[in-house]
Amino acid sequence: MSTSITQGIAAAFLAAITGIAAIDSAAAADPVSVRLKWVAQAQFAGVYVAKAKGFYEAAGLDMTINPGGPNVNVETLVASGADTFGIASGTEGVLYAREKKLPLVAIGMSQQITPFAYVAYTESGINSVKDFKGKRVATWMVGPQYTLYSVLAAEGLKQDEVNIVSQPFSMQPFIDKQFDVATVTLYNELNTLKEQGITNIKVFMPDDSGVTTQQDAIVTSETMIKDKPAEVQAFLDATLKGWKYAFEHKSEAVDIVMAAGSGLERKHQELMLDEIERVMTAKAGTTEGLGYMDMKSIETVQADLIKFGAMKTPVDLKSAFDSAFWAKVPDADKKM
Amino acid sequence: MNARALARSPVASVVYVAAAWLVLVPLFKVQPRYLPPLPVVLADGLSVWPDLVAGFWRTLVETVLGFLAGVVLGVGFGIAFSASRIMERAFLPIFVALQTVPVIAFGAIVVIWFGNTIMAKVVIALYLAFFPIAVNTLRGLELADPQRIALMKSFGASHLQLFLKLALPTALPNILIGMKLAVALSLAGAIVGEWFGDTVGLGVMLLQALYFEQIPRVWVLIIACGAMGTLLYGALVLLERRFVWWRTD
Numbered sequence: 351m352s353t354s355i356t357q358g359i360a361a362a363f364l365a366a367i368t369g370i371a372a373i374d375s376a377a378a379a380d381p382v383s384v385r386l387k388w389v390a391q392a393q394f395a396g397v398y399v400a401k402a403k404g405f406y407e408a409a410g411l412d413m414t415i416n417p418g419g420p421n422v423n424v425e426t427l428v429a430s431g432a433d434t435f436g437i438a439s440g441t442e443g444v445l446y447a448r449e450k451k452l453p454l455v456a457i458g459m460s461q462q463i464t465p466f467a468y469v470a471y472t473e474s475g476i477n478s479v480k481d482f483k484g485k486r487v488a489t490w491m492v493g494p495q496y497t498l499y500s501v502l503a504a505e506g507l508k509q510d511e512v513n514i515v516s517q518p519f520s521m522q523p524f525i526d527k528q529f530d531v532a533t534v535t536l537y538n539e540l541n542t543l544k545e546q547g548i549t550n551i552k553v554f555m556p557d558d559s560g561v562t563t564q565q566d567a568i569v570t571s572e573t574m575i576k577d578k579p580a581e582v583q584a585f586l587d588a589t590l591k592g593w594k595y596a597f598e599h600k601s602e603a604v605d606i607v608m609a610a611g612s613g614l615e616r617k618h619q620e621l622m623l624d625e626i627e628r629v630m631t632a633k634a635g636t637t638e639g640l641g642y643m644d645m646k647s648i649e650t651v652q653a654d655l656i657k658f659g660a661m662k663t664p665v666d667l668k669s670a671f672d673s674a675f676w677a678k679v680p681d682a683d684k685k686m
Numbered sequence: 687m688n689a690r691a692l693a694r695s696p697v698a699s700v701v702y703v704a705a706a707w708l709v710l711v712p713l714f715k716v717q718p719r720y721l722p723p724l725p726v727v728l729a730d731g732l733s734v735w736p737d738l739v740a741g742f743w744r745t746l747v748e749t750v751l752g753f754l755a756g757v758v759l760g761v762g763f764g765i766a767f768s769a770s771r772i773m774e775r776a777f778l779p780i781f782v783a784l785q786t787v788p789v790i791a792f793g794a795i796v797v798i799w800f801g802n803t804i805m806a807k808v809v810i811a812l813y814l815a816f817f818p819i820a821v822n823t824l825r826g827l828e829l830a831d832p833q834r835i836a837l838m839k840s841f842g843a844s845h846l847q848l849f850l851k852l853a854l855p856t857a858l859p860n861i862l863i864g865m866k867l868a869v870a871l872s873l874a875g876a877i878v879g880e881w882f883g884d885t886v887g888l889g890v891m892l893l894q895a896l897y898f899e900q901i902p903r904v905w906v907l908i909i910a911c912g913a914m915g916t917l918l919y920g921a922l923v924l925l926e927r928r929f930v931w932w933r934t935d
Binding site for chain 1: 737738740790794797801802882885887891893895896897898899903
């Protein structure tokens with residue numbers, strides 16, 4: 351017990367000292383960090399695999415993985431230089447950050463299709479998005495609502511024809527049938543529903559309505575791109591290599607993720623990795639390679655955000671989404 | 687301890703709640719989403735036992751370090767405020783203003799300053815802990831009886847003697863009140879701090895349980911946090927009984 355106390359206190363002091371040391375040595379070596387948008391889970395398997403298998407180290411990067419949380423804004427932390435790289439929100443998040451003049455640049459996009467979907471009970475009589483008309487449709491009002499607006503527009507529905515309500519971060523109201531339609535992510539809430547034995551549902555994918563918004567942007571700062579392009583390239587190479595390895599060795603990847611997190615359920619993580627693989631290798635994820643940035647869908651998302659008033663002025667997409675690094679990633683690292 | 691005393695002890699109340707949980711949930715067929723049966727919760731806790739212990743320990747370290755730093759700073763500022771009106775006028779309003787800033791807003795800055803280190807959590811725990819201690823220290827020090835001060839002064843007591851022999855002993859019961867308030871806030875601070883990114887801790891596990899909607903796990907963590915809070919509060923009560931048994935009035 352007492353040795354543990356000493357260890358705890360020692361750890362605290364060490365943390366304080368290394369914190370100070372990090373400030374001192376920032377100019378000298380390359381301790382770099384990647385900030386995730388959430389806590390350790392299979393959604394970030396590629397990053398954890400790249401670290402555990404030594405891909406970052408081999409690329410000359412002394413990498414620290416910083417998990418995120420509900421109060422962590424990856425865009426701000428990366429743009430400010432507090433973190434070198436990040437797995438940030440997605441197309442919308444990068445566009446908003448650029449509109450706010452944050453010097454943030456996306457160098458890759460993890461998820462190739464929209465990871466959000468809409469669910470309705472089979473007996474509800476809702477057989478297509480067009481049937482959302484007059485129904486209570488719940489979505490998260492922290493960004494994904496614009497995807498819903500785009501989907502409705504694509505299906506020829508007006509927003510006021512649908513009763514759009516705010517969805518909490520729990521599927522309980524949908525389970526209690528307070529909503530007719532709810533939003534899920536393919537890699538978490540949909541699995542949660544299935545695990546709770548709710549299988550009498552229909553899933554509507556935005557991509558089927560022609561709405562694609564790529565998520566989990568791989569980002570860095572303008573400063574990094576200007577001053578240390580080699581490191582940016584090394585990071586993207588190693589990260590995509592990590593993803594490829596994770597999909598080719600899923601069981602090992604789950605082991606690595608389980609070791610990195612705490613209190614994770616293996617079955618959850620396996621299901622999550624399966625779904626993450628699906629959204630990352632869909633469409634151009636296979637034809638072009640992992641991490642491909644679909645400029646056409648990005649352009650459409652921006653146009654939609656402006657149409658819905660979420661953005662005031664368009665940003666220069668060429669400087670916000672820099673494909674140059676991705677193009678230089680060897681095919682062996684990104685092609686499945 | 688006889689049976690009646692045992693029946694009224696704090697341990698007994700835990701047993702009563704556990705028994706009620708055990709019996710009433712199946713009896714009224716409470717949906718597991720509202721309150722899972724106690725055995726389910728315990729089994730879930732057992733299934734993640736090593737992570738739970740590691741998380742408990744980490745959160746405890748963060749809480750205790752933040753709390754201790756809060757005691758040092760809080761008592762320090764309390765003494766400084768009572769010694770100098772200028773200090774009080776200059777700093778107390780700032781502290782009050784700081785206390786009204788939601789910890790979430792402050793936490794984002796702490797992450798930029800300290801990154802994902804244990805320091806970040808300690809600082810957030812400290813931020814929540816020090817204010818009640820500072821205010822209660824100040825209040826306690828102001829309670830020293832002017833007649834006694836006059837008496838001690840007439841015997842030639844120095845400022846230090848006045849402080850150590852009269853003001854501080856008078857203030858200690860109040861300081862302990864501040865500490866008891868602060869220890870619960872430190873725990874909340876440590877848990878919120880973990881929500882700014884970490885891999886170990888009760889706060890991290892709570893976040894994951896909420897994300898995956900593992901209701902039994904949420905209850906496991908509620909119990910774990912409650913146990914830690916009670917443990918720390920109990921330690922302070924023991925400290926109080928052992929060393930600060932007197933009352934000011």
